[in-house]
Amino acid sequence: MSERLPHEKGFHVSWDQLHRDSRALAWRLDGKGPNNGEWRAVVGITRGGMAPAMIVARELDIRVVDTVAVKSYDHQSQSEAQVLKHPDRELMGDGEGVLIIDDLVDSGKTLEIVRSMYPKAHFATVYAKPVGHPMVDTFITEVSQDTWIFFPWDMALQYVEPYRGK
Numbered sequence: 032m033s034e035r036l037p038h039e040k041g042f043h044v045s046w047d048q049l050h051r052d053s054r055a056l057a058w059r060l061d062g063k064g065p066n067n068g069e070w071r072a073v074v075g076i077t078r079g080g081m082a083p084a085m086i087v088a089r090e091l092d093i094r095v096v097d098t099v100a101v102k103s104y105d106h107q108s109q110s111e112a113q114v115l116k117h118p119d120r121e122l123m124g125d126g127e128g129v130l131i132i133d134d135l136v137d138s139g140k141t142l143e144i145v146r147s148m149y150p151k152a153h154f155a156t157v158y159a160k161p162v163g164h165p166m167v168d169t170f171i172t173e174v175s176q177d178t179w180i181f182f183p184w185d186m187a188l189q190y191v192e193p194y195r196g197k
């Protein structure tokens with residue numbers, strides 16, 4: 032992760048905010064599928080894409096949900112992107128009619144490798160940073176490249192000192 036740092040800003044996303052933004056993503060995608068506006072399936076990119084994928088599938092009433100697991104970061108090197116688990120081959124085909132969902136696109140490396148496997152799929156993320164834009168078809172909120180997004184599953188409630196401390 033070191034090459035992604037330092038990030039000057041932090042964008043802290045609560046469960047409630049993630050739910051709202053994922054719903055907004057679903058609504059934006061509604062009716063945009065290639066077959067009479069319909070999508071055939073939702074695929075979440077594990078692990079961060081799983082919660083948004085579930086919310087999108089629920090909103091759009093899509094019951095066919097699968098996952099793809101990509102390991103793009105090996106501490107120092109970003110170049111060793113590997114697919115650790117593929118979605119069902121028959122389901123996927125070239126990806127047409129399939130919505131592939133992730134929580135965010137940053138450098139775009141993760142989406143790039145999935146896109147190379149399913150070029151006709153539609154790629155959607157809840158959040159996006161500018162460098163990753165070319166890899167994503169639909170997203171909801173953009174943050175600057177020097178912002179680190181903190182997701183609710185990586186945070187906990189904790190005490191903070193009052194603004195006017197002792």
Ligand SMILES: O=P(O)(O)OC[C@H]1O[C@H](OP(=O)(O)OP(=O)(O)O)[C@H](O)[C@@H]1O
Nearest residue numbers: 077078079103135136137138139140141
């Ligand atoms: O656009 P990129 O630079 O490839 O970065 C974005 C990816 O990085 C994060 O996943 P991570 O690999 O940290 O794994 P996780 O989803 O299991 O937390 C995030 O969930 C995206 O999948």
Ligand code: HPA
Nearest residue numbers: 135137178179180181182
């Ligand atoms: O900003 C981020 N937040 C969390 N995970 C990430 N993976 C790449 N960029 C980010």
Ligand SMILES: [Mg+2]
Nearest residue numbers: 077078079080
């Ligand atoms: Mg991820």
